[in-house]
Amino acid sequence: MATYKKRGYKPKKEKVVEEVIEETFDESQSDVAKTFDGLDEVANKSEQWIEKNSKPLFIGLVGVAALILVYLAYNKFVSEPNEVNAANELAYPRSFFDQAEKAAGEKADSLYTLGLKGGADGKYGFLDIAKSFGGTKAGNLANYYAGITYLRQKDYKNAISYLSDFDSDDELLGPTALGAIGDAFADINQTKEALEYYEKAATKKSNEFTTPMFLFKAGQTAMKLGEYDKALNHFTAIKEKYATTQIGRDIDKYLNSAKYAK
CATH class of the missing domain: 1.25.40.10 (Tetratricopeptide repeat domain)
Incomplete structure (x- = not known):
């Protein structure tokens, strides 16, 4: 005798699968909810921390901004003018050095000395520039010229000393x-x-x-x-x-x- 499935009947296996899917979906929703709750909690704690430390944070930001401004001001009003002044001062002793390189004997030695020690009119020589403008490019170059000058004059100790202070790529x-x-x-x-x-x-x-x-x-x-x-x-x-x-x-x-x- 033939048998027929009743309308609306679902096999037991399909029902189990549906239940598993529903449970998984519910768990996923629960996990998502927990995640958002966790994020909310972190956000709330962050807000509380910021509110609690707003004054120190503000002071810190102001301090950083002040340091940046000081640095920019130093470069603009101290460092850059210092570089220009040093470069201008270096031109004077270099002229004597260049002349000495083309001369010979006592004349060359006198010119080297003028370049090294400067003129009687208060003009700087290489030694003065190296000492007074040590942090500038011209001050660094003054070490080079002073070292080469001492080498020409056979003062090897000072030549080594000043050339060692010169650094260049x-x-x-x-x-x-x-x-x-x-x-x-x-x-x-x-x-x-x-x-x-x-x-x-x-x-x-x-x-x-x-x-x-x-x-x-x-x-x-x-x-x-x-x-x-x-x-x-x-x-x-x-x-x-x-x-x-x-x-x-x-x-x-x-x-x-x-x-x-x-």
Whole structure:
């Protein structure tokens, strides 16, 4: 005998699935509600904290704003004018330095001294500028010129001191200052220190003027110290990277000297 399903009848399995879905939906709604409740609680606590600490926060913001204004004012009314004044002062001793570089003998020495110490009319020399405008670019440059001047005058101690106070990433001045310190050490027979600074000068900035020059000086100094492998490395670097420079064109004989000396 045939049997028929009654209208509206749902299998037990489908009913269970529906119940699970309803429970999951209810749980999801509950989780969402809890999340929003948690957010509300955090927001309320944040508001309470801000209300409680509004005065210290305001004072802190005012302090930060004041510091920014002080910094801007310092740059505008102190730092920038100081830079301009220092640059203007530096022009005077530099003129003597430039003249001395083209002169010789006592005349050159007198011009170097004027550049170093300034004029009798109260004009600053390199030493004054380095001391009075130490935080400026011109003050930094004054250290360089003072160091080179002392090197020319064979005052090696002061040359090393002032050149060590000079700091620059300029492609030429940076390596030249380090190389000049090497020259000063070489002239007082502190050969190891000279080699150290020649190597620093050679690696400070790569260019076809200072790099091969100080690699060559480093190589020659290493030869004096009997460090032939190091000398060979420096001469090889010149041959491989700077063969077209004046130093590079004659480097083979120095390379061979280092090879045969090993």
